[in-house]
Amino acid sequence: MKVLVAVKRVVDYNVKVRVAADHSGVDLTNVKMAMNPFCEIAVEEAVRLKEKGVATEIVAVAVGPKEAQEQIRTALALGADRGILVEAADVQPLGVAKLLKAIVDEEKPELVILGKQAIDGDNNQTGQMLAALTGMGQGTFASEVNVADGSVKVTREIDGGLQTVDLKLPAVVTTDLRLNEPRYASLPNIMKAKKKPLDMKSPGDFGVDVTPLVKTVKVEPPAERQAGIKVADVAELVDKLKNEAKVI
Amino acid sequence: MPLLSRQDLDFCLYEMLDTDSLLHTPRYGDHSRETFNQTLNTAEQVAEKYFAPHNHLADEKEPWFDGEQVHTIPEVKEAFRHYVNSGLLTARLEFDAGGMQLPHVVAAACSGYVTAANASSAAYPFLTMAASNLIHHFASDELKNLYLPLMRSGRAAGTMALTEPDTGSSLADIKTYATPTEQGHYLVKGNKMYISGGDQDITDNIVHLVLAKIKGAPAGVKGISLFLVPKWLVDDNGDPAQRNDVQLAGLLHKMGYRGTTSTVLNFGEQDNCVGYLIGEPHQGLKYMFMMMNEARVGVGLGAAVIGYRGYAESLEYARQRPQGRHPSNKDPASKPIPIIEHADVKRMLLAQKSYTEGAIALCLYANHLIDRIETCADEDQRKPLQELLDLLTPIVKSWPSEFGPKANSLAIQILGGAGYIREYPVEQLYRDNRLNPIHEGTHGIQAMDLLGRKLWQSNGLGLQTLLREIQATLQQAAEFPDLAPYSEQLQEALLLVNATTQSVGEQLQQQGPDIGLANASAFLSLSGHVVVAWLWLWQASAAMKGLKSGTNAEFYRGKLHACRFFFRWELPKIQHWSNLLQSADDTCRTMHNDYF
Ligand SMILES: Cc1cc2nc3c(=O)[nH]c(=O)nc-3n(C[C@H](O)[C@H](O)[C@H](O)COP(=O)(O)OP(=O)(O)OC[C@H]3O[C@@H](n4cnc5c(N)ncnc54)[C@H](O)[C@@H]3O)c2cc1C
Ligand SMILES: Cc1cc2nc3c(=O)[nH]c(=O)nc-3n(C[C@H](O)[C@H](O)[C@H](O)COP(=O)(O)OP(=O)(O)OC[C@H]3O[C@@H](n4cnc5c(N)ncnc54)[C@H](O)[C@@H]3O)c2cc1C
Numbered sequence: 001m002k003v004l005v006a007v008k009r010v011v012d013y014n015v016k017v018r019v020a021a022d023h024s025g026v027d028l029t030n031v032k033m034a035m036n037p038f039c040e041i042a043v044e045e046a047v048r049l050k051e052k053g054v055a056t057e058i059v060a061v062a063v064g065p066k067e068a069q070e071q072i073r074t075a076l077a078l079g080a081d082r083g084i085l086v087e088a089a090d091v092q093p094l095g096v097a098k099l100l101k102a103i104v105d106e107e108k109p110e111l112v113i114l115g116k117q118a119i120d121g122d123n124n125q126t127g128q129m130l131a132a133l134t135g136m137g138q139g140t141f142a143s144e145v146n147v148a149d150g151s152v153k154v155t156r157e158i159d160g161g162l163q164t165v166d167l168k169l170p171a172v173v174t175t176d177l178r179l180n181e182p183r184y185a186s187l188p189n190i191m192k193a194k195k196k197p198l199d200m201k202s203p204g205d206f207g208v209d210v211t212p213l214v215k216t217v218k219v220e221p222p223a224e225r226q227a228g229i230k231v232a233d234v235a236e237l238v239d240k241l242k243n244e245a246k247v248i
Numbered sequence: 249m250p251l252l253s254r255q256d257l258d259f260c261l262y263e264m265l266d267t268d269s270l271l272h273t274p275r276y277g278d279h280s281r282e283t284f285n286q287t288l289n290t291a292e293q294v295a296e297k298y299f300a301p302h303n304h305l306a307d308e309k310e311p312w313f314d315g316e317q318v319h320t321i322p323e324v325k326e327a328f329r330h331y332v333n334s335g336l337l338t339a340r341l342e343f344d345a346g347g348m349q350l351p352h353v354v355a356a357a358c359s360g361y362v363t364a365a366n367a368s369s370a371a372y373p374f375l376t377m378a379a380s381n382l383i384h385h386f387a388s389d390e391l392k393n394l395y396l397p398l399m400r401s402g403r404a405a406g407t408m409a410l411t412e413p414d415t416g417s418s419l420a421d422i423k424t425y426a427t428p429t430e431q432g433h434y435l436v437k438g439n440k441m442y443i444s445g446g447d448q449d450i451t452d453n454i455v456h457l458v459l460a461k462i463k464g465a466p467a468g469v470k471g472i473s474l475f476l477v478p479k480w481l482v483d484d485n486g487d488p489a490q491r492n493d494v495q496l497a498g499l500l501h502k503m504g505y506r507g508t509t510s511t512v513l514n515f516g517e518q519d520n521c522v523g524y525l526i527g528e529p530h531q532g533l534k535y536m537f538m539m540m541n542e543a544r545v546g547v548g549l550g551a552a553v554i555g556y557r558g559y560a561e562s563l564e565y566a567r568q569r570p571q572g573r574h575p576s577n578k579d580p581a582s583k584p585i586p587i588i589e590h591a592d593v594k595r596m597l598l599a600q601k602s603y604t605e606g607a608i609a610l611c612l613y614a615n616h617l618i619d620r621i622e623t624c625a626d627e628d629q630r631k632p633l634q635e636l637l638d639l640l641t642p643i644v645k646s647w648p649s650e651f652g653p654k655a656n657s658l659a660i661q662i663l664g665g666a667g668y669i670r671e672y673p674v675e676q677l678y679r680d681n682r683l684n685p686i687h688e689g690t691h692g693i694q695a696m697d698l699l700g701r702k703l704w705q706s707n708g709l710g711l712q713t714l715l716r717e718i719q720a721t722l723q724q725a726a727e728f729p730d731l732a733p734y735s736e737q738l739q740e741a742l743l744l745v746n747a748t749t750q751s752v753g754e755q756l757q758q759q760g761p762d763i764g765l766a767n768a769s770a771f772l773s774l775s776g777h778v779v780v781a782w783l784w785l786w787q788a789s790a791a792m793k794g795l796k797s798g799t800n801a802e803f804y805r806g807k808l809h810a811c812r813f814f815f816r817w818e819l820p821k822i823q824h825w826s827n828l829l830q831s832a833d834d835t836c837r838t839m840h841n842d843y844f
Contacts, residue, residue: 032254077286185289186333187335
């Protein structure tokens with residue numbers, strides 16, 4: 001079974017980003033970049049499927065700047081077999097989904113695993129859009145994935161509990177935090193990954209137009225938190241929530 | 249909060265030291281920036297996931313001995329396992345030996361992450377690496393084939409057993425001895441003390457490298473040999489077969505570094521402690537020094553990164569702690585400002601920044617030198633670099649070991665009361681770091697090594713090479729008029745070094761070492777400050793270049809300001825040290841025991 005994993009280059013979770021002076025976005029010059037943590041979980045899941053003998057080939061795909069090769073190499077060091085980078089900057093979720101669809105059409109994987117969201121835009125859209133565009137079933141927010149007999153059982157983290165769906169393959173799965181604990185790339189595997197193939201593509205190769213459709217009006221830092229106050233009793237708390245905060 | 253600043257490490261690796269140039273050498277040709285970055289990522293992940301979380305716990309719950317066995321918290325073993333499995337343990341080894349052939353400078357940055365996360369758990373793999381390198385270089389094929397695979401796969405850990413209850417700094421006086429047997433091995437007998445990792449429950453076996461004198465050997469250092477003494481004698485598969493006569497007499501209870509066991513060991517209580525000679529008889533100290541030189545550079549780096557962690561913690565705290573107002577603000581109803589706005593707190597932060605980033609640059613430079621030595625094909629070019637490394641080693645060990653703890657003390661000061669209580673991490677950092685001026689040769693011993701030996705070795709070739717390196721930086725700096733005052737100050741400092749060196753040289757020659765070496769620690773301070781000032785000028789030049797790129801201006805301005813701090817607040821101290829040295833000040837030497 002071939003598995004396609006999407007990996008995104010994002011700002012490292014440890015970095016405290018700052019809003020750019022012109023409010024067009026956050027300032028990313030020279031900050032540390034890394035693989036989106038949910039994508040790490042996606043790669044880990046694919047590698048585990050391969051270790052179990054369920055998957056036979058793992059293809060890691062990224063849409064991003066040339067430097068995103070680094071994240072693909074990381075995926076290769078973690079256990080993916082080959083990589084595809086579609087070189088394009090600032091592609092929005094719909095554009096990414098369209099590109100992934102084109103690659104799915106070519107590669108014909110039976111399972112596509114993506115992160116449920118990326119920690120930069122927090123969009124939570126790409127997996128769902130890909131499923132819609134390809135007509136595949138989708139199991140989002142997965143905390144457990146079991147592949148057997150041409151289908152995949154996905155346990156989903158939903159409000160108030162867990163839901164299990166059974167999807168016919170090929171299918172799309174997006175990962176939640178508790179699905180697995182990703183490994184690190186060992187040093188010998190980092191060296192081995194250098195020899196694994198990595199194809200460079202452009203959106204034009206797939207005839208996909210990735211012009212952004214959503215315009216960012218303004219990015220602002222969250223308001224600074226005000227100092228808290230102590231209330232005397234529950235009655236005062238309820239009063240304040242009702243009349244000052246107006247949340248109940 | 250990240251353990252170390254990746255931006256700062258990258259700056260040192262690529263903007264200051266030209267680490268990319270290694271990629272053009274045959275030894276490192278298989279590497280790329282990408283493999284360096286990924287390796288650093290792995291080191292950071294291993295450090296964050298498996299070392300940092302139990303740093304505090306290992307301090308609270310130090311190893312204990314139940315009379316039969318030593319116990320450590322299980323997290324230490326887990327961390328060790330990941331250090332091995334990730335390939336970090338063998339990163340510097342050649343591909344053929346199963347390593348990654350990683351440049352030393354990158355490997356050092358990786359170690360930096362792990363020490364910053366948890367210095368005491370890092371000690372076990374670090375000792376294992378150092379001991380296995382020594383075996384690799386000097387032991388017979390038979391010993392290598394049996395023990396290296398065990399150590400490199402993490403089945404056995406290594407120790408270095410030099411110190412004895414009565415003998416620390418003065419190794420010439422060790423009493424442990426070895427008697428040859430007809431079977432070829434030796435029987436070792438004696439007591440060792442302070443041996444790190446001398447017993448533990450982390451690995452199946454322990455390989456002690458023990459300094460001992462063969463019976464009838466010449467007196468002093470020329471009679472010291474080196475022995476491999478396993479805790480368990482092994483069968484042909486390397487599995488523990490029979491317990492060797494090495495007994496734990498007890499654990500020592502320390503101020504810091506508590507997660508590392510510190511042991512008192514009895515060798516040969518039953519007259520049956522099997523030891524194997526490494527290399528030639530009576531050459532043991534020479535071999536051990538090879539390991540210690542490597543360890544000394546490692547100690548410097550450890551002191552630097554523990555210092556850096558305190559800086560990062562206190563910086564974060566200072567940004568968030570509101571307290572007081574500017575002296576000009578007399579309005580009691582106004583909001584208190586974060587303490588980072590007070591000039592005195594900025595002083596303490598700048599001092600920490602200039603000490604710790606200066607020390608990290610120093611240690612990475614030393615590793616960069618090792619890379620240059622290893623990739624240098626021409627013997628005539630290699631020799632001066634080797635001499636420079638030798639000259640710098642006492643400084644690389646001692647300067648961070650002095651100023652790392654100083655930085656940690658300032659971090660405590662910035663946190664105020666919070667800094668002194670155990671709920672905040674800075675007091676532990678200070679306690680951990682306080683070891684570094686003591687082990688691997690005390691500060692005083694390093695000072696005498698520098699002034700009594702290294703400075704004059706090979707007719708001062710090390711110092712000449714250092715001056716050449718500094719000239720190259722001065723040339724670079726000349727491009728930037730803003731840096732001219734620092735360049736001038738550094739040139740004056742070099743003249744002072746020159747005059748001081750000449751003066752103490754004459755004292756040594758004319759009045760002998762008792763007088764000539766009496767103020768050696770002032771010479772160590774002076775040379776350390778000049779070397780670190782040079783590295784700050786180098787960083788400042790790189791920062792000026794970086795500023796031109798138009799991005800990251802704040803980072804580069806921070807570098808420039810730290811450079812300025814070092815030149816204004818620290819470097820002038822050398823004049824005072826030089827005065828003491830040039831006048832052969834005898835205040836300390838002439839003090840009488842009875843006057844105290
Ligand atoms: C936590 C810890 C871990 C250690 N790990 C190891 C280990 O793994 N293996 C190992 O073999 N050892 C280890 N040691 C021992 C360490 O190397 C010694 O403590 C160190 O070498 C100093 O020796 P000492 O303690 O006997 O002090 P001493 O040699 O008694 O020195 C005491 C003081 O006198 C000064 N002094 C001594 N001689 C001279 C001199 N000739 N001139 C001027 N000043 C002098 C010293 O600078 C020092 O300030 C460890 C020590 C500690 C605390
Ligand atoms: C073991 C211990 C025992 C103690 N016992 C007592 C006790 O019995 N009774 C009691 O009342 N208190 C006690 N204290 C509290 C102690 O007096 C305070 O910790 C101390 O006054 C510092 O205050 P702070 O901890 O709030 O630090 P902060 O006031 O927050 O200071 C933090 C840092 O900011 C600097 N700073 C603050 N304001 C300024 C400014 N305006 N300009 C420049 N720099 C500034 C400080 O110098 C310090 O470096 C104790 C503390 C400890 C640790």
